[in-house]
Amino acid sequence: MSxxxxxxxxxxxxxxxxxxxIGDQLQRRLKGQIEGIGVHPHLVAKGADGxxxxxxxxxxxxxxxxxxxxGKLVEFLxxxxxxxxxxxxxxVVHGGPxxxxxxxxxxxxxxxxxAFAPLAPLHQPNNLGPIRTLLQRQPQLRQVACFDTAFHRGxxxxxxxxxxxxxxxxxxxxxxxxxxxxxxxIASQLPKVAPDIAQGRVVVAHLGSGASMCAIQAGKSVESTMGFTALDGLPMGTRPGQLDAGIVLYLLTERGMSAKEIERLFYYDCGLKGLSGISNDVRDLLTSSDPRAKFALDYFVYRISLFTGMLAAAMCGVDGFVFTAGVGENAPTLREAVAKRLAWLELELDPAANAKGxxxxxxxxxxxxxxxxxxxxxxxxxxxxLSVLRVQAAARLKEKLA
Incomplete structure (x- = not known):
C-alpha cells in the first residue's frame, strides 16, 4: 500500500x-468533509471513482x-x-510578511x-485549529502549511x-x-490547456463565495485585487470588497459602532448578501425575480469589468481571461455578462462553448x-x-553523509 x-x-x-x-505522480484517492460540527455532525467521503x-x-x-x-477523521482514515x-x-490563508x-x-x-488572525478572522483561526490539535495528539505526524498569500510574494x-x-x-x-x-x-495548467496564452498576459477571475482576480504574466503573479486582508477588491458573498477607508472612520465616529461591530458587518453582512438583502449565494440570486438580486449581480459583473481594466494596465495589455472557482466554473449566464462588458478588449464569447463551460x-x-x-x-x-517532505529527506541524507 502506497x-x-x-x-x-x-x-x-x-x-x-x-x-x-504518492507514486510516480500524486493520485487522488478519496475526498470528503465533516460538516455541521457541534450541531448536526455529518461525515461523508467518496473514492476516486465517486x-x-x-x-x-x-x-x-x-x-x-x-x-x-x-478524531473521527483519524478513525475513518x-x-x-x-x-x-x-x-x-x-x-493557511495568511502567511504575513x-x-x-x-x-x-x-x-x-x-x-x-x-498573530495574523486579525487579518483573516474568517479563516486563519479555523485553519490553525486542526494544526494545533494534531501537534498535541499526533506529534510525530509531519504537517505543512501552504499559504494563500505565497504566490503573490514576488x-x-x-x-x-x-x-x-x-x-x-x-x-x-x-x-x-x-x-x-x-x-x-491555474498558472501550472495554462501550458497544458491554453498554450496560446500561457507565457502571455492573463487575467484570472477566481469567483466563488470569496472572490478575487489576479494578473499573471509569464506564469507569475504581478498584481491582485485583494490587499492587506481578504476584504479588498471584488464584492463577495458577504464581504464588501473595495471601500473608501473613510467609511470605517464614519462608522466609528458618526455611527458609534465598535471595531468588533464593524468587523462583523464587513465579514458577514455585506457583499452580495448586503446588496440583495436576499442571499450571499449566486445560485439563489440567478434564480430570483427580485430586482435587488439582479442589481447585486449587475454590481458584481460591473466590478469584475473595472478590475479587469486595472489588471490589464498592470501588465500593459491582456492576452487571455480565465474564469475559475465555483461561480466562475458553473455560471455561464454570469460569464456571458462579464464578456459583454469586456467587449472593448475585443473579447468575443462563443455561446455554445460558454454553455458547456x-x-x-x-x-x-x-x-x-x-x-x-x-x-x-x-x-x-x-x-x-510532498516537495517539503523531499527537501527534508534530502537535508537529512546530506547530514548523514557529512
Whole structure:
C-alpha cells in the first residue's frame, strides 16, 4: 500500500479533506468533509471513482468541536487505509510578511501564524485549529502549511505598497493578495490547456463565495485585487470588497459602532448578501425575480469589468481571461455578462462553448482568448507538501553523509 498525504481545509464548523497516494505522480484517492460540527455532525467521503465510502452522522455532543471531528477523521482514515498518512498539508490563508513558501509546522511557527488572525478572522483561526490539535495528539505526524498569500510574494514593491509612512510597510502593512493556491494551480495548467496564452498576459477571475482576480504574466503573479486582508477588491458573498477607508472612520465616529461591530458587518453582512438583502449565494440570486438580486449581480459583473481594466494596465495589455472557482466554473449566464462588458478588449464569447463551460469559450477570432479552467487547490497543497517532505529527506541524507 502506497504512502499517502492528507490535505485539510478547515472552517468554523466543517473540515474538508482529500487523500492523495504518492507514486510516480500524486493520485487522488478519496475526498470528503465533516460538516455541521457541534450541531448536526455529518461525515461523508467518496473514492476516486465517486463511490461512497462513508456517510455517517453523530449526536451533536459526540462531535462538538473541531478536535472531536479530527478524531473521527483519524478513525475513518485508519479503517480505510490501515494507517495514518505520512503528512498533512493545510491551507493557511495568511502567511504575513514572514512566510513566502510552504513550511513544516511546529509550535513556534503556529504561534507566529496566530498573530495574523486579525487579518483573516474568517479563516486563519479555523485553519490553525486542526494544526494545533494534531501537534498535541499526533506529534510525530509531519504537517505543512501552504499559504494563500505565497504566490503573490514576488510582486514589485510598487505594487505592494500603500501610500503610508514607511514604518507601516516595515511592520507588514502591505498588499498581500489571496487565493494564491488557486492562481498557482491555474498558472501550472495554462501550458497544458491554453498554450496560446500561457507565457502571455492573463487575467484570472477566481469567483466563488470569496472572490478575487489576479494578473499573471509569464506564469507569475504581478498584481491582485485583494490587499492587506481578504476584504479588498471584488464584492463577495458577504464581504464588501473595495471601500473608501473613510467609511470605517464614519462608522466609528458618526455611527458609534465598535471595531468588533464593524468587523462583523464587513465579514458577514455585506457583499452580495448586503446588496440583495436576499442571499450571499449566486445560485439563489440567478434564480430570483427580485430586482435587488439582479442589481447585486449587475454590481458584481460591473466590478469584475473595472478590475479587469486595472489588471490589464498592470501588465500593459491582456492576452487571455480565465474564469475559475465555483461561480466562475458553473455560471455561464454570469460569464456571458462579464464578456459583454469586456467587449472593448475585443473579447468575443462563443455561446455554445460558454454553455458547456469547458476549455476555450471564446471564438477563434477573439483577440483575447477566454477559458474556463477548474481549479484544484487541494492538489496544489499536496504537491507542496510532498516537495517539503523531499527537501527534508534530502537535508537529512546530506547530514548523514557529512
Amino acid at each position: 504512502d499517502t498525504i492528507l490535505v485539510v481545509n478547515a472552517g468554523s464548523s466543517s473540515i474538508k479533506f482529500q487523500l492523495f497516494s 463511490a461512497s465510502l462513508i456517510d455517517k452522522t453523530w449526536p451533536a455532543g459526540e462531535v462538538g468541536d473541531v478536535p472531536a471531528a479530527l 485508519r479503517a480505510e487505509i490501515g494507517t495514518l498518512p505520512i503528512a498533512v498539508g493545510h491551507r 514572514d512566510y513566502s513558501a510552504p513550511i513544516l509546522l511546529d509550535a513556534a511557527v503556529v504561534e507566529r501564524l496566530e 510582486h514589485p514593491e510598487v505594487a505592494d505598497r500603500y501610500a503610508l509612512p514607511d514604518k507601516f510597510y516595515q511592520d507588514g502593512v502591505r498588499r498581500y493578495g489571496f487565493h494564491g493556491l488557486s492562481y498557482e494551480y 469547458e476549455g476555450r469559450i471564446s471564438t477563434p477570432g477573439s483577440r483575447v482568448a477566454c477559458y474556463v479552467i477548474p481549479t484544484d487547490e487541494e492538489l496544489m497543497i499536496a504537491r507542496h507538501t
